[in-house]
Amino acid sequence: MSWNIWALKKSPWVFHVNTGACNNCDIEIVNCLTPKFDVERFGIKLVGSPRHADALLVTGAVTAQARPRLEEVYRQTPKPCVVFAIGACACDRGIFHNSYHVVGPVDKIIKAIDPDAIIAYVPGCPPKPEAIISGVVKALAVL
Ligand code: SF4
Structure with missing residues (x-):
């Protein structure tokens, strides 16, 4: 196992990207960081730059306006990285399925x-x- 995969599995630093979410998924991500859920005890740390991240937490169905920003953030993230699609919108557009x-x-x-x-x-x-939290842990376990 290469050192960067080892680091990704043991202490993933994450960067949050909103591509047009309604903000509820974002609130739940923030909730993970609060003392109640405290994901830092698992080594999961929110960082302020994709250049420092091992994984991206992406919310939203990806609007036309947000697309170039998502692409740029992904290019800036060191590889290998894991992209987590958080919420029904990020997974498959959810309630915005037919939006223009x-x-x-x-x-x-x-x-x-x-x-x-x-x-x-x-x-x-x-x-x-x-x-x-369960999704992040399970996905990292199979890397
Ligand atoms: S899945 Fe979409 S509509 Fe549902 S809370 Fe998340 S961003 Fe909002």
């Missing part, structure tokens, strides 16, 4: 620029903090 301004979902946009990208899905509208 939506170009997602997340996997379609990321795979278009990197076919080897690692994508993990955490469904729910919004997913509970327990589901987000």
Whole structure:
């Protein structure tokens, strides 16, 4: 196992990207960081730059406006990284499925620029903090 995969599994630093979410999924991600759920005890740390991140937590169905920002953030993230699609919108556009301004979902946009990208899905509208933590832990366990 290479050192960067080892670091990703043991202490993933995450960067949060909102690509047009209604903010409920974002609130649940923030909830994971609060003392009640305290994901830092698992080594999961929120960072302020994709250049420092091992994983991306992406919410939202990806609007046309957000697409170039998501692509740029992904390019800036060191590889290998895991992209977590958090919530029904990020997984498959959810309630915004037929919206004129939506170009997602997340996997379609990321795979278009990197076919080897690692994508993990955490469904729910919004997913509970327990589901987000469980999804992150399970996905990292199979790397
Ligand atoms: S999955 Fe639900 S809670 Fe999350 S951004 Fe979409 S509509 Fe909002």
